[in-house]
Structures are given as structure tokens and as C-alpha cells.
Amino acid sequence: MSNTSTTRAQLLVAHRGFMLRYPENTWPALHAALEAGADFIEFDLQMNADQEFIVIHDADFQRTSGVKQSVFSADTEKCQRLSVHHPQRFGDAFNPLNVLMLGEILELTALYPKATALVEIKRESLEHWGLERVMDALIKQLEPYQAQCVLISFSASAIEYTQQHSALRTGWVFEEYDEARRAQAAILKPDYLMTDYELIPEGQAPWPEFARWMLYDIVDTEIALRYSQMGVELIETADIAGLKQFFQNKQG
Numbered sequence: 001m002s003n004t005s006t007t008r009a010q011l012l013v014a015h016r017g018f019m020l021r022y023p024e025n026t027w028p029a030l031h032a033a034l035e036a037g038a039d040f041i042e043f044d045l046q047m048n049a050d051q052e053f054i055v056i057h058d059a060d061f062q063r064t065s066g067v068k069q070s071v072f073s074a075d076t077e078k079c080q081r082l083s084v085h086h087p088q089r090f091g092d093a094f095n096p097l098n099v100l101m102l103g104e105i106l107e108l109t110a111l112y113p114k115a116t117a118l119v120e121i122k123r124e125s126l127e128h129w130g131l132e133r134v135m136d137a138l139i140k141q142l143e144p145y146q147a148q149c150v151l152i153s154f155s156a157s158a159i160e161y162t163q164q165h166s167a168l169r170t171g172w173v174f175e176e177y178d179e180a181r182r183a184q185a186a187i188l189k190p191d192y193l194m195t196d197y198e199l200i201p202e203g204q205a206p207w208p209e210f211a212r213w214m215l216y217d218i219v220d221t222e223i224a225l226r227y228s229q230m231g232v233e234l235i236e237t238a239d240i241a242g243l244k245q246f247f248q249n250k251q252g
Contacts, residue, residue, distance in 0.1 A: 010224070010228045010235060011039040011040065011233055011234050011235070012038060012039050012040070012234070012235055012237060012240060012243050012244055012247070013039065013040040013041070013042050013118060013214060013216075013234050013235065013236035013237065013240075014029075014030070014033030014034075014038040014040070014041045014042065014236075014237070014240040015042055015216060015217050015236045015237055015238050015240075016029060016042060016043055017029025017030035017031075017032065017033045017041060017043065017240075018030075018032040018033040018038075018238075018239075018241065019238045020239045020240075020242075021241075022094070023084060023085055023086035023089070023090060023094050023097060024057065024064070024086065025043050025044055025055045025056055025057060025064075025084070026055075026084055026085075026094075026097055026100055027097075027098070027100050027104070027105075027108075028094065028097070030055075030100070030105055030108065032241075033240045034108070034109070034111075034112045034115055036240050036241040036244055037240075037244050038115060038240045038244070039114070039116065039234075040115065040116045040117070040150075040234060040236075041105075041109065041115060041116075041117055041118065042117075042118040042120065042236060043055050043100075043105060043117070043118075043119065043120065044056060044057040044120045044122055045102060045119060045121050045122060045125070045138070046058075046072075046122050046124065046125045047071075047072075047125040047129050047137070048071050048072065048074055048075065048076060048079055049072060049073055049074055049076075049078075050076045051129075051133075051137060052076050052101065052102075053101070053102035053138065053141065054071065054076075054079055054099050054100065054101060054102070055099070055101070055102060055105055056071060056084065057122070058071075059071050059072065059122070059124035059125070059128075061074075061082055061084065063086070063088065064085075064086050065082045065083055065084050065085070065086075065087070066087045066088075067082055069082065071124075071125075072125075072128050072129075076101075079099045080098055080099055082099060083095050083096040083097050083098070084097055084098070084099055084100075085097040102119075102141060103141070106141075106142075106145045106149075109145070109148055110145065110148065113148070115148065116148050116149070116150060117145070117148055117150070118150050118152050118171060118214075119138075119142060119149055119150065119151050119152065120152045120173070121134065121135070121138055121151065121152075121153050121155070121158055122153075123153070123154055123155050126153075126155055126158060131155075131157055132161070134158075135158060135161045135162065136165070138151070139151075139162060139166045139168065142166075142168060143166060143167075143168070146166075146167060146168050146169075149168060149169070150168070150169040150170065150171050150191065151168045151169070151170050151171070152171035152172070152173055152194060153171075153173065154172075154173045154174065154175065156172060156188055159171075159172045159188055159190050160188060163190075169191040169192075170190040170191050170192070171190055171191060171192035171193070171194050171214065172185065172188055172190040172192070172193060172194065173194040173195065174193075174194070174195055175195070175196070175199075176199070177195055177200055182207055185210060191212060192212045192213065192214055192233075192234065193206070193207075193210050193213050193214070194213070194214040194215075194216065194234075194236075195213075195215065195216075196215070196216055196217075197215040197216065197218055197223065197227065200215070205227075205230040205231065205232075206230075206232065211233075212233050212234075213232045213233055213234065214232075214234035214235070214236055215227055215232055215234070215235055216236035216237075217236055217237060217238055218235050218236065218243075219237055219238055219239045219242070219243070221242075221243065221246045224237070224243055224246070224247075225246075228247070
């Protein structure tokens with residue numbers, strides 16, 4: 001990757017929405033991110049007992065609602081009775097707050113035609129329900145919105161399945177930055193490679209043979225600027241408004 005001008009527009013990804021200020025993976029967080037001008041919003045999916053996709057990171061509701069309830073044994077009606085206001089972080093400031101369904105956020109994103117959704121299917125659901133069942137249902141739901149969607153996952157098998165069964169764009173997220181992952185990425189050839197910026201040796205740009213990268217989770221403006229200058233296309237952040245303003249000021 002070659003260095004690029006700091007005046008170019010940096011594409012920013014809202015990690016689970018504007019989660020610095022709102023409960024993650026919820027309507028307020030994702031709506032606020034879109035209103036702040038996020039180029040991309042990222043959110044997580046699990047499949048519940050009704051085989052419906054709900055927007056949540058964990059495979060249970062303990063962290064986000066304070067209730068010991070597995071996603072996999074909760075039908076949609078039960079999910080909707082829970083409040084995902086993230087009491088450990090925000091107390092009762094957002095209580096009650098409904099679980100968000102995939103269809104709702106896809107319809108919301110469609111109202112912002114310049115935005116793209118990074119839709120992450122979680123490995124727990126793939127392992128619990130089986131790859132084909134989950135991916136067939138997810139691809140079917142995403143295809144009408146494919147112009148504004150990128151399906152992402154830590155599961156290389158999910159990425160490969162998506163490539164074989166749809167025209168959806170893909171992003172592979174990986175937790176180890178090593179030669180084994182580098183070789184696997186060369187075979188998989190997703191549209192985007194995505195990893196934690198802290199895994200990359202300091203001062204180095206990501207592997208140069210891959211053009212499109214997303215690095216997460218960056219809230220420090222100087223770190224964001226450094227990777228922007230290295231040519232990293234997407235920077236994911238919990239503070240979408242803060243980084244958006246920072247780069248707008250740089251352009252100005």
C-alpha cells in the first residue's frame with residue numbers, strides 16, 4: 001500500500017453502531033451512526049429459536065440485558081420481551097430497548113443510500129444451527145439489499161459458502177495476523193480483509209498484496225490518521241462522530 005494524501009475522504013465504519021454513546025447493536029446506536037454520516041455500519045447477527053436473525057453480538061442476553069437467556073432457546077416473541085439497554089454500561093438510561101431484527105436494520109440502511117452495512121454472522125450460530133441452514137437463510141434475506149451489504153464473518157467457511165451461493169460481497173475477519181492467515185486469504189479472496197489494528201506490527205502497513213482492508217477498533221485520531229496515510233480503506237470505530245469530525249477537519 002502506498003501512502004495517500006491526508007485530504008482524501010477516509011471511509012469510516014461504525015462498530016456496532018455509535019456504541020461509544022449508545023447500547024451496541026441497537027436501533028439508537030445504528031440510527032445515530034447513520035445520522036452522523038457513517039460510510040459503513042457494522043452489526044452482529046445470531047439466529048434465534050425461530051430461525052430469525054437478531055442483532056446481537058453474544059449468544060446470550062446476560063451482558064446486554066442482565067438476563068441469563070440463551071439466544072438459541074429464545075423465540076422472537078421472547079426476544080422482544082427483553083430489553084437490551086446494556087445495564088452494566090448505561091444503567092437504566094435506555095431502558096426499555098427492544099432487540100433489533102435484521103429486517104429492521106436493512107430497511108433503515110436503505111433510507112441512507114450512501115451507507116453500506118457490514119453484516120457479521122457470528123460463529124456461535126453457525127456452530128449451533130449448522131452452516132448451510134444459517135447461511136441459506138441469511139443469503140436469502142440479504143440478497144434484496146445486496147447493493148448495500150457486505151457479509152462478514154470470522155468463519156472462512158461462511159465466506160466461502162457465500163461466494164459459492166450468492167453475488168454478495170464478503171469480508172473475512174481474522175484474529176491472528178500470521179503467514180497461515182495470509183496464505184488462506186490469498187485462496188479465499190474476499191472483497192475485504194479485516195483485523196484488529198493491534199495485531200499488525202507497529203509502523204507497518206497491512207499485507208500489501210491485498211488492496212481492501214478494514215482495521216478495528218480505532219478511536220485514537222492519531223492512530224486512525226496513521227493508517228489512513230498508509231492507504232487503509234476502512235477504519236472501524238466506536239466513536240463514529242468523533243472520527244468523522246476529525247477527518248472532515250483534515251479535509252477542510
